[in-house]
Amino acid sequence: MQRAKKAKKDKDGGVAVTEKKGPKDGMISITPRSEDYNQWYLDVIDAADLVDEAPVRGCKILKPDGFAIWESIQRLLDPKIKKMGVRNAYFPLLIPVEFLSKEAKHVEGFAKECAVVTHHRLRAKTGDGPPGVEVDPESQLAEPYVIRPTSETVVWNMYAKWIRSYQDLPMKMNQWVNVMRWELKTRPFLRSAEFLWQEGHTAHATKEEADAQARQTLDYYVELAQDELAMPLVPGRKSENERFAGADETYTIEVLAQDGKAIQGGTSHFLGQNFGKAFEVTFDSEDQTVEYVWGTSWGVSTRLIGAVIMSHSDDDGLVLPPALAATQVVIVPMFVKDEEKQATVTAAAEKLRDQLDEAGLRVHVDLRFKMKPGQKYYEWERKGVPLRLELGPRDLDNGVAFAKMRTGGDKFNINLGDNAASEVKESLEKVRQTLRERAEEYKKRLTVEISSREEFDERLAARETGLMYVPWGGDNDDEDKIQEDTGATLRCYPFEQKPMPDGQLCPLTGKPAREWAIFAKAY
């Protein structure tokens, strides 16, 4: 995107009028999903005004309507994190380069895409060029830092200091922060150089307890993503190839987009003793022995917003589960010529707002009387507001508001009066249920069992590939080869495993099948 406007100073130092270019509200048309799914995704985000390009390579700005979705995720997830006995903390943005080296796989996973801080001062430009500032070469740091791509190394460096005995365990911390990975190809929410996330880091006395923590976290991610955000997903275990760099197991929720591709929605890692050993984190056990500490780490990022958009939105624009929507209910009082009647209608709308607001709902009253109702409805639909309430003089006489759900269906009445808030809450719950049902429907439609390589290739060539359940018998190399040949990846071994028939062979490798694995194309 270009800066759409430039004002140029005239000779007197005043400002000359310049032409105005660029998109205006209501002017962005949304490409239908059937025509171009990728463009549809970008259009939905543009039309809802969620992000903009930052003047930094690979970075996006979260505009207020986009950031509000992240605030909702924080509001929903933070209490779950605290329920597990995890406490929020703040670790530094910068990580000494040598820290990264300590865990061999970890550094391999992250060294190639790090923003590196090497200097600590700018100076006035030297030379004949235009004035400005430049890096002061005399301010070079003896030891450079990377901007955290994730914080295991700095957290475990501190855990080495804080953990002495079994009485200090478990130690459970989380932080809501920005991280940076120097990505080349970006896509709003799904991939960008800087993104926001929460990262939990826990330390435990036993393997079992650490693994249970990693699994429990994933259960909470499922509760958030599947129940509250109504997304279609499969929880499971990553293959060795796809594990987090430094983990012994990675658990994942794989969300299914409407176009049949998978999106990793959140991961939880059982780290074994890898970081315990790399950072020499030991504890005196109850039996008076000294043991290495077991660890987990886990995170959900702004990527989840991309998954939500891909799960629920339609050709009219953004659709948001009520739990996420910045505005859950918009009240549109009708324009009335008679001033007195208008005042009555407006007052009723504002009273209703206060009532819903008090019940803990997020409500907005649209008082733009000069705008046509159709235009307003169009706009609120594109912004994904789950429920719209229209209020005219006749409705008011009947003691009702006229309601419309973002998920469609006929308009219906909400009774004004004491029960209005509970009726509205019921309607919002219906919106969530409808999204949930639709999600399950298309997940069912896009889930297949693969019995031959031919079938596998056919699905890959199809418009919508979906989740392909394969009775898998391959090894890491087989998995790599399939990815190279087809672009499909082993998304996870689903926790819910159908019994494997005796003597079943893997249709992709011909080897004896060990476990059901899901292959898919992925974002």
Place this chain on the structure above:
Amino acid sequence: MQRAKKAKKDKDGGVAVTEKKGPKDGMISITPRSEDYNQWYLDVIDAADLVDEAPVRGCKILKPDGFAIWESIQRLLDPKIKKMGVRNAYFPLLIPVEFLSKEAKHVEGFAKECAVVTHHRLRAKTGDGPPGVEVDPESQLAEPYVIRPTSETVVWNMYAKWIRSYQDLPMKMNQWVNVMRWELKTRPFLRSAEFLWQEGHTAHATKEEADAQARQTLDYYVELAQDELAMPLVPGRKSENERFAGADETYTIEVLAQDGKAIQGGTSHFLGQNFGKAFEVTFDSEDQTVEYVWGTSWGVSTRLIGAVIMSHSDDDGLVLPPALAATQVVIVPMFVKDEEKQATVTAAAEKLRDQLDEAGLRVHVDLRFKMKPGQKYYEWERKGVPLRLELGPRDLDNGVAFAKMRTGGDKFNINLGDNAASEVKESLEKVRQTLRERAEEYKKRLTVEISSREEFDERLAARETGLMYVPWGGDNDDEDKIQEDTGATLRCYPFEQKPMPDGQLCPLTGKPAREWAIFAKAY
């Protein structure tokens, strides 16, 4: 601080037991304020376990009990920000170096203390040294970035794109983020290279509206810091010398520490059209002219936590206003030998906790029965928990808990039963009031009017300098000279101005006095 523990691998690759060193819970003694105020401050923070040294120069880790205070500030301040019609957003961490140059004073203010990102990749170390990673020289960026020291430049770069007409104004955004200034001398909370803050950025059609916004924000900062956090402070206007780099006016709250030094607790800037002009942000007015946009920016940071600690804590450790405390009430059920009675007491404590919890209070039950009551009380006092409730079998028979406020005074009864929560809330409000009264008391004691240079120098030499009201007539150079000679700075021109007597001369410069100014030593 040193890593207190090291485990060394023995020859078998197992772990050898090593000695444990370093401070243990309850072992940090707190230096009295009267002895060494600076050491007292550090000891209070250590004893309450709020921060630790990060392995990054000049950075601190906010441990859970420290970060919880910041979470409380967010919980209190964010709704006030939203009440002003400001919405949260997220702008990128990195700022192109050329952006900083656009506003002349701004770059002067920040260029000398910036973390600069120059590369985007690490590689395996070359050469004969030990293995590891190093900066890959081939990944040098064509244009380096600084880590935001503040975000005016990147925000106004976007405002240039987003603002077209008066209908887009005012535009009001805020972000809760980390920022970085390469500080040499650090002190926990008060000064560190990286810190957390909120930064608000607003754009307006008129000078008056922008200035009113900057003032309104400061009023909310006063509400937070003085009313809710009970701190002694003076709101006012900064002198030209002390203004934010790029502002036409800076409004400030100057908090008074117990040792008579000032701490800048929060600032709000009226930016004039400086950033509007630097980034060519114009709008079509209602009168069809094109005008530069007026701006404000304002922020409160983790520094406020340092001010709170310095305002209220005592020689027994941390004292927190109830609104900030991570744990507002600790319930300590007594140890009873009789198992059945113990169960009854514990159950009553947990019932009380649930009751208070339901009423929105943050409560903890201390079930460490092996620990002596005195030791527990000592610990909770050091952690600054505002109210302690003790519960034994006899209290239970009497239907009461035995209460003690962190601010002192006799123990008293809280009646169990339906009114317990409201009685507890009353007690917490009393704690706040006590802190408020004490704060006003010492502010009164440490505020003086200066009528001669001699008196000024005497106060500066005194143990507690305090806030020195000076009928000021000096210019910028006079102000600089006083700072050079004495270390005292002009903290602000207080909004509340006593009438200036006719013909009053400035006792420091001999020039005609213009306005009352506060001079003080400052953190």
